[in-house]
Amino acid sequence: MTTRDLGYAGLEAALNGYLGLDPVTRERLAALHGRTVGVEVLGPGLILFFTADETGALQVYGRQEGEPDCWLRGTPLDLMRAGDRTAGADQLFSQRVRIEGDSGLAQRFGAILADIEIDWEEHLSRIVGDLVAHEIGSAARAAQDFGRRTGRTAEQNLREYLQEEARLLPTRYEVKELLDAVDALRDDVERLAARVERLGKRSGEVGEAQ
C-alpha cells in the first residue's frame, strides 16, 4: 500500500462528492452498474479503473485483477476532448483515443467522466506527483476551456485558409451555387428526357397511323 492508494481513494471521494450533487449523472452511471472501464493516460502512464455501482456512485482503483469491460487509452488532451460532444465522435473515430472492448460502453463512460467538473489535477497529483499532474491538468484545461474557445477560432482559420487562400476547398456559397446548378441541371435533364419520351411515343403513334 502506498501514497498512491490514498490518491485513488481521494479521487473516488471527490468524484462521489460531485455525483452526490448531480442526480442526472448518477442515474446515467447507475445504468452501468457493475461495468468496469479502464483508463490509461498515456505519457505519465497513469491507470485508473472505474466501476459504477447500483446507486450511481463510482469505485476507483489503481489496479484490478482481470481485464475491464473496455479500455480507453489516450493522451490527457485527447481523453478530455472525448467528452466534448461535437469533437468526441471525431476523437474516437480518428483513433486518437484508442478503445478496446465494449466501444459503446467506452464512449458513454468517457463522455460522463469528462463532464464531471472536479479538480482532476489536484487529485491526480496525489497519484502521479505534482509535476506530472500539472501537465495533465494543463492539458485538460487546455482542452476544456482554451480549447472550447479557441478550437472554434482555429477551425474557422483553417477553413478560411483552405477555402479562400489555398482555394483547395469551396466556400459554403460556392457549394450552394454548385448544388443549385446541379439541381437545375438534373431537373432540366429530367424534363428533356420526358420530352424525348413523349416525342418518341408521338412519332410511334404517327407511324402506326400511317
Add this chain to the structure above:
Amino acid sequence: MNDDKTTHFGYQTVAEADKAERVRGVFDSVATRYDLMNDLMSLGVHRLWKRFAMQLTGVRAGQRVLDLASGTGDLAARLAGLVGPTGLVVMSDINAAMLAQGRDRMLDDGRVGNVRYAQLDAEALPFPAGSFDCVTIGFGLRNVTHKERALAEMHRVLRPGGRALVLEFSHPTAAPLRAAYDLYSFQVLPRLGRLVANDEASYRYLAESIRMHPDQETLKGMMEAAGFERCDVHNLTGGVVAVHRGFRL
C-alpha cells in the same frame, strides 16, 4: 462439544463454548458505534485497507460473493457494486445487532437489488459446496472460535477457481512500529472506547484479540492446511494489517 477445552478471549482463557457468547457480548455492545470507532481506532486507514483487499478479489459482474463477518457492510457495499445487477452478494454476520446495522445501512444507501442477508456462523456455513466465486472476511476471523473450521468452510463453499480473502489485523514486521502500536493499542484505544462507546472492556478485548491472532506465516499455513492453494500474503501499514489470499483449484 467438550466444555473442558479452552480458547482465547483476548488475553483471558475461557471455555471454548463460552467464546462465541462473549464475542457476541462485545459486538452487541459496540454495534451502534462500530463505524465511528473503526475510524478512530485506525485513524481512518481501515478504508484504505478495505480498498486494497477489494483490488485483490478479482470480482466481476455476474459473480456470487459471500462476505462473512460483514459488520456494517463496508466490504459488502463495494462488492455489490462490482458484481452488477446479475451478480449476488450475501452479507452475513453471526451477530444479529451488527447484521441489522449493516442491513439498515445498505438499504439507506439504496443497495437493494443484488444483496441478501444471512445470520450465520462461519464455522458451519448453510450453503452447498461450490456456491461462490469469492468469499471474503474482513476483521472477523480473529473472533471465530475455531478458525481452522471457518477456513475449511470457506474453502468448501468456493467454486473451483474461486478465491478467499482474509483481511485481518496481524503482526507489525518492524520493531519500532511494534512498540508504537502496542502503546496505541493498550493505552489509547481502551480510553477511546470509554469516551466514544462508553465501553472500555470491549475495546480492550479488541486490542488483546489482535495480539492473540496468528501471525502472517501461521495464518498462511492454516489456509494451506484448509486446502487453499497459491496462498499469498500482503502486508499493509507495516504488517499492522495483512490480506491473506488463497484459491480453490
